[in-house]
Amino acid sequence: MQVSVDQEACVSSGQCALTADDVFDQRDSDGVVELLDADPPQGRWRDVRDAAAHCPAMAITVRE
Template identity: 45%
Template sequence: MKIELDQDVCVGSGNCVVAAPDVFDQRDDDGIAFLIEENPSAERESAVKEAEAMCPALAIRVHKK
């Protein structure tokens, strides 16, 4: 799985960090999300898909490899 995160679209809600804290984090200065891990393991797929679904700005896309 590969994650694409569009930081230009991100609104800093933090939902992704709540859903998948091992994969996403937020910058301290503006709250914009960033990836800790672009290609997480299969065990994290459920949490990553939840983060994608919870993103109010639709800034996260999950791609199957």
């Protein structure tokens, strides 16, 4: 799995960081998504998929 984020599209909702906090974080200054792990371990794939599915800005892309 490869994960990427579009920081320009991000609306800082924080759902990704709540769902997979070892893969996503938010910048302190404005809450925009930061990608911590572009190649997460298989055990985290379900949470990463959920984070992408629930992103209101569709700013997360998952390639499998």
